[in-house]
Amino acid sequence: TRHHHANPLALAPGRRSPFPRRRRAKSPRPLRRAAMLRLRCCLLTQLLSSPSASPASQLHHLFSAAVCPNPAFAVDDYLVSTCGLTRPQALKASAKLSHLKSTANPDAVLVFLAGLGLSGADVAGAVAKDPQLLCAGVERTLAPVVAGLTGLGLSRSEVARLVSLCPDKFRRRSIVSTLEYCLPLFGSSENLFRALKSGSVLSSDLERVVKPNVTFLRECGLGACDIAKLYVLRPSTLGISTERIRTAVACIEGLGVPRGSPMFRHALQAVAFLSEEKITAKVEHLKKAFRWSDVEVGIAFSKSPTLLMRAKESLQHRSEFLISEVGLEPAYIAYRPAMLTYSLEGRIRPRYYVVKFLKENGLLKRDPSYYTVFKESDMTFKKKFIHPHKEAAPHLEKDYDAACKGEVPTNFRFT
Numbered sequence: 331t332r333h334h335h336a337n338p339l340a341l342a343p344g345r346r347s348p349f350p351r352r353r354r355a356k357s358p359r360p361l362r363r364a365a366m367l368r369l370r371c372c373l374l375t376q377l378l379s380s381p382s383a384s385p386a387s388q389l390h391h392l393f394s395a396a397v398c399p400n401p402a403f404a405v406d407d408y409l410v411s412t413c414g415l416t417r418p419q420a421l422k423a424s425a426k427l428s429h430l431k432s433t434a435n436p437d438a439v440l441v442f443l444a445g446l447g448l449s450g451a452d453v454a455g456a457v458a459k460d461p462q463l464l465c466a467g468v469e470r471t472l473a474p475v476v477a478g479l480t481g482l483g484l485s486r487s488e489v490a491r492l493v494s495l496c497p498d499k500f501r502r503r504s505i506v507s508t509l510e511y512c513l514p515l516f517g518s519s520e521n522l523f524r525a526l527k528s529g530s531v532l533s534s535d536l537e538r539v540v541k542p543n544v545t546f547l548r549e550c551g552l553g554a555c556d557i558a559k560l561y562v563l564r565p566s567t568l569g570i571s572t573e574r575i576r577t578a579v580a581c582i583e584g585l586g587v588p589r590g591s592p593m594f595r596h597a598l599q600a601v602a603f604l605s606e607e608k609i610t611a612k613v614e615h616l617k618k619a620f621r622w623s624d625v626e627v628g629i630a631f632s633k634s635p636t637l638l639m640r641a642k643e644s645l646q647h648r649s650e651f652l653i654s655e656v657g658l659e660p661a662y663i664a665y666r667p668a669m670l671t672y673s674l675e676g677r678i679r680p681r682y683y684v685v686k687f688l689k690e691n692g693l694l695k696r697d698p699s700y701y702t703v704f705k706e707s708d709m710t711f712k713k714k715f716i717h718p719h720k721e722a723a724p725h726l727e728k729d730y731d732a733a734c735k736g737e738v739p740t741n742f743r744f745t
Contacts, residue, residue, distance in 0.1 A: 405430055409461075413440065414454035423461035436464040442472055446490045456497040466501035478506035488519055495523065499532040508536050515544070516558045525561040534569040542572045550579060551590040560599065567602045578602040581609050586628030587635065597635035604638065612638045619649040626664035634667035648674055656682055656700060666701045678704055680733035684715055684726065693719050708734075 405427045409420035412433075430436065443453050457463055466472050479489050492500060499505045509522070516522040526532070534540050547557050560567045567575065578601045583589070587597045601609055616627050616637065631637060637645070648670050652658045663669060672678055681703050688694045698715075706714065716727050 408433060409457065413457045414450050415458055419458045423458060426461045427464065438468045439464050439466060442468045443493065446493065447487055448490050448493060452494050456493055460497040463497045463501050471501060471503060475500060475503055475505060479509065482510055482513060484519060491523060495526045496532055505532065508532055511536060515554050517554065521558060525558065528562050528566065540568055543568050543575055546572050546575060552595060556595045560595065563599055567599055570602060575602060581606065585631045587632045593632055593635055600635040600638050609638065615642050619646050620663055621660040622664055626661060630664045630667040634671060637667055637670060645670065651679065658700060669701060669704050672704055675736055676734050680730055681711060683733065684730055688715065688719065693722055
């Protein structure tokens with residue numbers, strides 16, 4: 331009875347089946363994975379080249395439905411094929427993304443950026459600047475940041491511009507509170523973006539550095555417009571400690587530039603990054619090179635604070651030419667220090683030789699002010715000193731132009 335009900339296909343122990351075993355087909359996963367990778371690249375490329383007007387969340391859902399979320403990938407290849415980086419850029423950036431094991435988060439970030447309106451080139455530039463932007467959480471960080479920035483009055487196109495200028499700051503929520511403080515200071519988003527190009531606006535701690543510095547500078551008589559201009563400069567005075575700014579202000583006042591002076595802001599920028607020892611050394615060099623007294627140094631500095639930023643060698647060459655060859659008095663130069671900011675070889679020397687030639691040949695009725703000679707625009711200088719003498723000196727303009735380009739012969743002559 332037991333055998334009667336037994337399975338007729340059951341095999342006795344040790345016997346092989348009379349039916350050939352069906353071989354399992356090879357897994358199509360590698361082919362499917364390659365196809366999905368190509369699909370993702372195509373979708374992302376299309377999104378980045380023609381950003382959709384629909385919200386980023388809708389794009390994300392559409393994308394997620396069509397793309398395999400966790401394919402294996404090589405980071406540098408992904409950066410090139412999907413993000414648009416060059417191979418050298420990708421190799422440099424991939425070092426900061428070596429922990430990534432999936433395209434899921436980078437894909438979501440790219441779709442989100444496309445939804446903001448960034449082009450493929452914009453995205454490539456942002457990722458090259460800050461590869462870790464691809465690791466930012468869309469729902470946790472990027473979306474709240476965009477909501478906060480638009481709440482401050484920035485348009486989505488301005489937010490996209492912000493991403494391009496400073497992607498590393500965009501992936502931090504603190505950017506919202508920083509810009510909430512900075513926007514009124516700059517007066518407009520356009521002024522803010524102009525300052526952002528220097529990279530200094532968002533680089534300093536808002537509470538510990540920027541706010542105390544702004545408060546102190548207001549006490550020094552600077553308005554919001556002047557303070558905002560300090561932001562644009564690289565390096566920015568607002569990025570250093572308040573104590574250092576106080577020291578710089580004391581030096582400025584000691585050199586004869588009081589708070590409230592039109593040149594105070596320029597003087598502050600000139601000395602803020604110099605130690606007291608360096609400032610003293612530069613002042614001593616000015617006194618020696620131009621034979622100035624302490625008073626004359628103060629006069630020159632109050633009119634042209636950038637003198638303290640110029641190299642000693644450059645100042646020495648100007649001193650030797652203006653005092654020894656042109657014959658100008660030290661006091662004359664101290665009251666007109668702008669002369670020291672002009673190019674010696676491309677402006678001062680050629681113009682001096684033009685005037686010298688005209689005087690030697692009796693073509694000038696009276697001696698001109700050399701300050702006027704040097705400060706005029708090129709067009710005005712030619713109109714006053716060259717064009718009236720075309721008949722008497724037909725080669726004068728040609729030789730002057732050559733001189734301005736550095737083609738001055740050993741014996742400078744206009745013939």
